Amino acid sequence: MRRTLNYLWIGTRWASACAYACTLWSVWLVLVCLLGVQTYIASQHELEVPSFLLRSLEERLAASGVRATFGRTSFDPTGRVLIENARLYLPAFVEPIISARSIYVRLDPWALASGQFEPRELRLSGARLAIPAMLSPSGLAEEILRDLDTTLVPHEQSLELAQLSGRVAGISLIARGAVHLPPRDPTRADSLPIAEFLVRNYPAISRQLVAVSSQLTALDQPTLQLELAPSESRIAIARVTLFARGLKLTIPQPVQAHGLHIVTKIPLFGDAPVTARLDLTADSLALPFGAHALQVHALVQGTLRPSRLQFLPRELDVSADSLSAAGFSARSVV
Secondary structure, three states: HHHHHHHHHHHHHHHHHHHHHHHHHHHHHHOOOOHHHHHHHOOOOEEEHHHHHHHHHHHHHHHOOOOEEEOOOOOOOOOOEEEEEEEOOOOOOOOOOEEEEEEEEEEOHHHOOOOOEEEEEEEEEEEEEEEOOOOOOOOOOEEEEEEEEEEEEOOOOEEEEEEEEEEOOEEEEEEEEEEOOOOOHHOOOOOOOOHHHHHHHHHHHHHHHHHHHHHOOEEEEEEEEEEEEEEOOEEEEEEEEEEEEEEEOEEEOEEEEEEEEEEEEEOOOOOOEEEEEEEEEEEEEEOOOHOOEEEEEEEEEEEOOOOOOOEEEEEEEEEEEEHHHOEEEEEEEE
């Protein structure tokens, strides 16, 4: 009996040792395979995007009312999806509204594991925005925004602009902040928030860009900066800062300014008039009848139509270090 127990003990130890060795070698084999896969990925500049991921993206865009065409698509070594030569179309327009040299998309890994396209971050590089012919004042399609580089981060009720830079009609534009995202359309549960925002607001965005470009033509080397705060009623409230080397007006009276700096706060969208205040400073002003002013500071109260950028002044407070006209001069003028 004791001998039988000894044999049984020896057999159990041998079986345990075999199981341990088999498990150990299996773990090492898996680790070696994972190392090989990681080494392969690290050695590649790009990997092919799975077909199910492209189908999911196209379906989400279609649910948002957007049609897209892509050039090359790939994974980069950081795990983002790279889309090259992308073009976005809206159903109402024949021409593409947005074209981009490249788009990087950082995806939600949990959604990706289930075959869903859920972007956590979107980066556009070398993008251009066009105004279709039916929205353009000239009746022709126009490229209104170019050299656009931006990083967009969607949240539950807002779209964050981590950074945005570009040129509006040749004028430098810098923006950051966030805009409000209305609740999703329940009939479009699979829509993408960014694409749905674009579909809803593209005509208003086009009108704003056209208005901005027409208002800034009188400025010399202007730079426009926007800081956006979300607003449920107006999409966003923009703190606008404008720098320009000079300004030249001929109507209603000839005026020239140098070293211009304007700050104001206006709603980004909406047609309803709002009260606005412009805080303006200029190094010098050349006024009608040969008058000149230096170090001018003006606070202008008035009514603004945001969609057209039309401003009707009602009250003006002006101060200047010096004012001269017709052989007379004065200092500390208010």
